[in-house]
Amino acid sequence: MIADHVGRTLPPSPPYLVGREKVREFALAVGVGASVCTDLDAARAAGHPDLVAPPTFAATFTLPLMEAFLRDPAVGWDYGRMVHGEQSFTAHRPLRAGDEVVTTLHVDDLRTRAGSLFLTLRCEVADAAGDPVLTAVSLMVTTAGEVA
Amino acid sequence: MTEPAFVEAPSGTAAATEVRTSVDLSAVAAGDTLPPLRVHVTRADLVRYAGASGDLNPIHWSERFAVGVGLPNVIAHGMLTMALAGRLVTAWVRDPAAVIGYATRFTRPVVVPDDDEGVAVELTGVVKDVVAEGDGRVATVALSAAVDGKTVLGRTVARVRLPA
Numbered sequence: 001m002i003a004d005h006v007g008r009t010l011p012p013s014p015p016y017l018v019g020r021e022k023v024r025e026f027a028l029a030v031g032v033g034a035s036v037c038t039d040l041d042a043a044r045a046a047g048h049p050d051l052v053a054p055p056t057f058a059a060t061f062t063l064p065l066m067e068a069f070l071r072d073p074a075v076g077w078d079y080g081r082m083v084h085g086e087q088s089f090t091a092h093r094p095l096r097a098g099d100e101v102v103t104t105l106h107v108d109d110l111r112t113r114a115g116s117l118f119l120t121l122r123c124e125v126a127d128a129a130g131d132p133v134l135t136a137v138s139l140m141v142t143t144a145g146e147v148a
Numbered sequence: 149m150t151e152p153a154f155v156e157a158p159s160g161t162a163a164a165t166e167v168r169t170s171v172d173l174s175a176v177a178a179g180d181t182l183p184p185l186r187v188h189v190t191r192a193d194l195v196r197y198a199g200a201s202g203d204l205n206p207i208h209w210s211e212r213f214a215v216g217v218g219l220p221n222v223i224a225h226g227m228l229t230m231a232l233a234g235r236l237v238t239a240w241v242r243d244p245a246a247v248i249g250y251a252t253r254f255t256r257p258v259v260v261p262d263d264d265e266g267v268a269v270e271l272t273g274v275v276k277d278v279v280a281e282g283d284g285r286v287a288t289v290a291l292s293a294a295v296d297g298k299t300v301l302g303r304t305v306a307r308v309r310l311p312a
Contacts, residue, residue, distance in 0.1 A: 022200075025199075025200045026200045026201065028160055028161050028196075028200075029160045029193075029196045029197045029199070029200035029201070029228075030159075030160065030197065030200075030228060030231035030232060030234075030235070031157065031158065031159055031160055031161055031187065031231075031232065031235055032231070032234070032235055032238055032244060033161065034238055034239075034242070034243070034244050036243065036244060036245065037244055046243070046245075048245070052244050052245050053244075054231065054234070054238070054244050055231075055234045055237075055238070055244060055247040055250045055306075056227055056230055056231045056234060056250070059201055059203075059227045060200070060201050060202055063201075063202075063203060063227070064202060080217075081217075083254070084226045084227070084254055085253065085254060086251070086252065086253045086254065087226070087227065087230060087251065087252055087254075088249070088250065088251030088252075089249065089250045089251070090248070090249045091247065091248045091249065094244075094245035
């Protein structure tokens, strides 16, 4: 069950290559029209090697890792009734197209309150050199008990 | 209370339309307000975000599924609402790379009707404090997102590095 996983660190993810067109597509989908997110010349003029990912871009590769973990029947988490409670991103340096990042998922905390489970998952994202890029923390909530 | 002068804006766009404010960032101080934004979110925007983010949860595009799990209708991705609120900050500071921290709570679902107008999400922000950090300054900005006067995000805070 989920309580047995608290304190666990999962094996690092396979490398995720931040794509230039993915950054552009994401920036347009959320309406961040900043030129450093959509225009390569503007990004380079601002001192970046490639397009800058918008502040919440890391959701595209961190949330699927959490989903894969939480959908594992052995974990015992009612994913069907889950809601996303809180989210935070802390940038250690800008995330940019061309970065090949590896994410390590940590199961930090589990609380039970009023028939609900509150699970804190932390993704530490590092670049190919192993240097920290960002930390994403998610609070996921689901119903306690009757786990299929 | 007078209503803030919202700038109307679409949720997603097919082509980049950069909104940059002309705030003098060297003079930013606690109590400053960010230019407010009213973003119109339609079903098409949800589909676009689903594709861009890879979040294909059917509560964000299937009315049948959403109603089946007890929701009033299709709801926006919480992460989309968070991203929209973040636009207030990136347009203000004119540099997405300056946002060094961003956090929120998803307090109420944003229901998106199946029509051309969609739902209007009203975004406002205020500078809570500005502190010296390293060789520059970091502003803490509190953001609010509301639909029909009811907040949909709670405790939404961005930490923003200001130009030296």
